[in-house]
Amino acid sequence: MRIFQLITVIGFASVIFTSCKNSKNSGYASHNAIENTPVSDSMKHSGKKLMETQCYVCHNPNTSHDARIAPPMVAIKSHYLNENTTKEEFADAIWKFVQKPSKEKSKMRGAVRRFGVMPYQAFNEEEIRQIADYMYDYEIDEPEWFKKHIEEESKGKMKYRNDGKKIGAPHSEEKKTPAERGLEYALNTKKELGKNLMGAIQKKGTVEAVTFCNVHAYPITDSMATAQNATIKRVSDKPRNPKNQANTKELKIIEQFKKAIANGEDYQPVTEVENGHNTFYYPITTNSMCLQCHGIPNKTIQTEVLTTIIDLYPNDKATGYDINEVRGIWVLNFE
Numbered sequence: 001m002r003i004f005q006l007i008t009v010i011g012f013a014s015v016i017f018t019s020c021k022n023s024k025n026s027g028y029a030s031h032n033a034i035e036n037t038p039v040s041d042s043m044k045h046s047g048k049k050l051m052e053t054q055c056y057v058c059h060n061p062n063t064s065h066d067a068r069i070a071p072p073m074v075a076i077k078s079h080y081l082n083e084n085t086t087k088e089e090f091a092d093a094i095w096k097f098v099q100k101p102s103k104e105k106s107k108m109r110g111a112v113r114r115f116g117v118m119p120y121q122a123f124n125e126e127e128i129r130q131i132a133d134y135m136y137d138y139e140i141d142e143p144e145w146f147k148k149h150i151e152e153e154s155k156g157k158m159k160y161r162n163d164g165k166k167i168g169a170p171h172s173e174e175k176k177t178p179a180e181r182g183l184e185y186a187l188n189t190k191k192e193l194g195k196n197l198m199g200a201i202q203k204k205g206t207v208e209a210v211t212f213c214n215v216h217a218y219p220i221t222d223s224m225a226t227a228q229n230a231t232i233k234r235v236s237d238k239p240r241n242p243k244n245q246a247n248t249k250e251l252k253i254i255e256q257f258k259k260a261i262a263n264g265e266d267y268q269p270v271t272e273v274e275n276g277h278n279t280f281y282y283p284i285t286t287n288s289m290c291l292q293c294h295g296i297p298n299k300t301i302q303t304e305v306l307t308t309i310i311d312l313y314p315n316d317k318a319t320g321y322d323i324n325e326v327r328g329i330w331v332l333n334f335e
């Protein structure tokens with residue numbers, strides 16, 4: 001079943017990459033430098049990207065109803081918003097909760113009963129406010145089942161809300177910049193990997209999930225290599241799998257991202273264009289879930305998990321991380 005989902009993503013990606021070939025003359029070919037490529041309006045709102053990278057691990061709108069591990073963001077929007085809520089009140093309420101989640105502060109008792117209280121994570125207030133701003137001003141992604149679900153489950157008491165500007169029909173694949181295509185692909189893969197990983201942890205425990213990563217991480221990226229003219233890999237300055245060692249250039253880019261993130265700066269994907277050949281780099285950052293396997297040995301990584309990791313990866317360097325650190329980067333290559 002999971003494998004089918006992965007194949008779907010890969011299939012989708014090859015459609016994207018096939019269409020890349022049609023837009024060769026986009027003018028990028030003349031550039032020959034590393035640049036921070038601007039992304040178009042629809043993707044520009046920093047809150048959108050922040051929400052996707054920081055909240056979708058758990059609040060993913062594409063998770064099926066039964067596989068959920070947290071309510072979708074639109075459920076939160078519906079509970080936190082009514083006719084009179086100002087943007088500021090909305091952002092304050094969200095920040096108040098995520099700053100230190102607790103049962104007492106919850107406005108979603110049903111969700112707490114079902115999923116347990118949201119785990120504490122050290123979020124940045126400014127970023128949470130940008131996410132809230134985006135949620136307030138725009139119609140956000142919602143699962144197909146949501147509208148019917150909220151009305152039924154609350155017996156009409158809870159109102160469905162997803163007010164706001166539509167993000168607009170995304171412009172056609174042909175018009176997308178290489179950075180947009182790369183970012184979209186990286187986020188899709190990440191979402192899928194994250195979902196499968198979280199599922200494996202929940203169903204089988206962290207030890208089994210290590211084996212899951214060991215078996216499945218490579219097939220996913222390898223299948224991309226056979227997709228038309230495109231490759232995707234995850235590399236790191238401190239790899240677990242030695243095959244994922246970053247090269248000199250990649251190490252330099254990892255350093256750039258590390259600096260930006262440590263200084264709390266906004267970062268953009270880096271795209272490099274040379275003779276019509278695009279290389280796309282995007283950071284992979286840690287959240288609290290990652291620490292179970294990439295955190296501090298015998299503290300955040302339980303001894304049993306550590307033993308399994310060392311068995312499979314005797315030269316493992318990928319431990320000692322805290323949250324919101326650069327674990328590695330996505331590297332995509334396409335024509």
Ligand code: HEC
Pocket residue numbers: 051054055056057058059069070071076094097098101105106107108109111112115116117118119123128131287289
């Ligand atoms: C590791 C999983 C996880 C991540 C990551 C996560 N959440 Fe949650 N969140 C949950 C769960 C589970 C619930 C449901 C239980 C609850 O309400 O506490 C929840 C509920 C919420 C609620 C509703 C609280 C209430 O009960 O009134 C808000 C608001 C929220 N999350 C915001 C966010 C935002 C914003 C992000 C990203 C910056 C985020 N969450 C990231 C797991 C997560």
Ligand code: HEC
Pocket residue numbers: 194197201206207209210211213214217218234235236238239240241242244284285286287289290291292293294318327328329
């Ligand atoms: C259940 C344990 C587990 C969890 C949780 C986990 N990882 Fe990993 N991670 C692994 C294993 C095992 C590998 C090696 C996979 C392989 O052989 O390619 C790996 C490899 C990676 C790599 C490729 C580079 C390398 O070190 O080989 C990156 C990047 C990465 N993980 C990031 C993350 C991030 C980010 C998170 C949290 C969102 C995360 N991982 C959560 C076990 C885990």
